[in-house]
Amino acid sequence: MNRALSRKYIEMRILETLREGPLHGYALAKRICDITGFKPSYGLIYPVLRSLSERGLVEIAAEKVGSKVVKVYRLTEKGIKYLEENNELIKRIKMVDEKLKVLKSTGLPTLIPYIRRLYQEADKLPKEKVEELRVAVEEFREKIRKILGGD
Numbered sequence: 001m002n003r004a005l006s007r008k009y010i011e012m013r014i015l016e017t018l019r020e021g022p023l024h025g026y027a028l029a030k031r032i033c034d035i036t037g038f039k040p041s042y043g044l045i046y047p048v049l050r051s052l053s054e055r056g057l058v059e060i061a062a063e064k065v066g067s068k069v070v071k072v073y074r075l076t077e078k079g080i081k082y083l084e085e086n087n088e089l090i091k092r093i094k095m096v097d098e099k100l101k102v103l104k105s106t107g108l109p110t111l112i113p114y115i116r117r118l119y120q121e122a123d124k125l126p127k128e129k130v131e132e133l134r135v136a137v138e139e140f141r142e143k144i145r146k147i148l149g150g151d
């Protein structure tokens with residue numbers, strides 16, 4: 001997913017989640033994780049919430065929760081109308097949600113840190129480790145091909 005598409009996805013996922021009711025940032029991230037299997041970072045959520053607020057799609061209110069005052073995010077009438085106008089996109093967002101949840105359940109995302117590390121250290125790997133890695137990737141690719149029933 002490219003960056004612009006990812007941002008649009010998280011915008012729509014936040015709006016659709018807030019349709020269920022007002023939430024503070026932590027609860028919003030947790031709810032999105034419940035839906036998709038992935039917890040979005042606060043570094044992603046808060047700038048998107050700010051942008052949605054500036055566009056009039058979300059309103060922010062300070063509410064006391066226990067001894068703390070937290071920002072609670074609520075969908076506005078304009079936000080509700082925006083979701084209704086983008087119903088087809090919401091359907092696609094929900095399909096992505098399901099795919100993300102399935103991928104998360106396979107453990108596949110746990111490979112991401114190792115792939116990043118491989119990229120960072122690729123030029124330092126001894127030839128025998130590169131060959132070992134090539135064989136492992138080939139075996140993994142073959143297993144996936146068999147699971148998917150590909151050529």
